[in-house]
Amino acid sequence: MKSTTDFLKMKEAGEKIVMLTAYDYPQAKLAEAAGVDMILVGDSLGMVVLGYDSTVPVTTYDMIHHTKAVKRGAKDTFIVTDLPFMTYHISKEEALRSAGNIMQESGAHAVKVEGGGEVIETIRVLTNAGVPVVGHLGLTPQTAGVLGGYKVQAKTATAAAALIEDAKKCEEAGAFALVLECIPHQLGREVASQINIPVIGIGAGADTDGQVLVFHDVVTFGVDRVPKFVKKFADIDHEASRGIKEYIREVKTGTFPEKQHTFEMKQEELAFLYG
Ligand code: KIV
Numbered sequence: 001m002k003s004t005t006d007f008l009k010m011k012e013a014g015e016k017i018v019m020l021t022a023y024d025y026p027q028a029k030l031a032e033a034a035g036v037d038m039i040l041v042g043d044s045l046g047m048v049v050l051g052y053d054s055t056v057p058v059t060t061y062d063m064i065h066h067t068k069a070v071k072r073g074a075k076d077t078f079i080v081t082d083l084p085f086m087t088y089h090i091s092k093e094e095a096l097r098s099a100g101n102i103m104q105e106s107g108a109h110a111v112k113v114e115g116g117g118e119v120i121e122t123i124r125v126l127t128n129a130g131v132p133v134v135g136h137l138g139l140t141p142q143t144a145g146v147l148g149g150y151k152v153q154a155k156t157a158t159a160a161a162a163l164i165e166d167a168k169k170c171e172e173a174g175a176f177a178l179v180l181e182c183i184p185h186q187l188g189r190e191v192a193s194q195i196n197i198p199v200i201g202i203g204a205g206a207d208t209d210g211q212v213l214v215f216h217d218v219v220t221f222g223v224d225r226v227p228k229f230v231k232k233f234a235d236i237d238h239e240a241s242r243g244i245k246e247y248i249r250e251v252k253t254g255t256f257p258e259k260q261h262t263f264e265m266k267q268e269e270l271a272f273l274y275g
């Protein structure tokens with residue numbers, strides 16, 4: 001299993017880091033077997049798995065429940081779990097308890113927190129307590145309500161300069177990696193060059209140290225619409241829908257089940273049926 005130092009070495013060597021989300025046992029097995037470098041149990045699970053319209057309703061219990069399933073499917077992959085909405089803002093004590101619960105009960109190797117400002121001090125407190133932390137700047141979905149929706153962030157020189165400062169502070173506070181979401185590619189490149197920890201982009205261009213995408217977006221699995229930064233690498237919906245329709249058709253027409261799918265009773269035991 002790769003460690004936080006391995007991710008740092010990958011950045012130094014110019015080797016791209018591939019992170020993918022996973023939320024359950026089969027997804028984790030697929031991600032690990034395919035060879036992703038890191039799995040994120042994202043609170044995006046609220047949207048892509050549980051059908052909420054934002055990540056706000058996701059609880060610590062949800063994150064623990066899903067991370068445990070991911071752990072069982074990917075025993076040999078570094079797992080980062082999101083701290084959910086409002087579980088690390090009220091106080092540093094609450095942030096410690098939230099991260100402590102998630103790591104102890106689920107087995108996550110690290111946690112991810114969204115935002116700059118006061119959250120950066122929380123990164124420091126968590127790191128000092130032994131919790132490896134990933135920062136997350138740019139579009140931060142937990143605060144989408146305040147940002148005015150899911151929009152490209154830091155498009156002006158002033159906002160870009162502020163983001164670069166926050167990125168540096170995240171590194172200084174002890175974050176071992178930083179996710180940058182939905183920002184201009186020029187800024188993704190600039191941040192990656194100005195800090196020493198790996199920058200994992202999602203909609204942040206090709207010049208970050210790695211990429212992260214949501215499992216369901218990558219394989220087209222139950223998502224209604226996807227952001228511009230998503231590429232469709234497979235189409236599970238299409239294949240699953242084809243299979244389910246075929247199952248219905250074969251049952252209705254009596255084509256399924258066939259002899260090979262059925263169990264047989266020995267001839268001599270059948271007498272009771274036929275008298
Ligand atoms: O929850 C999530 O999937 C994320 C990624 C989009 C970075 O935070």
Ligand code: NA
Binds near residue numbers: 141
């Ligand atoms: Na998230």
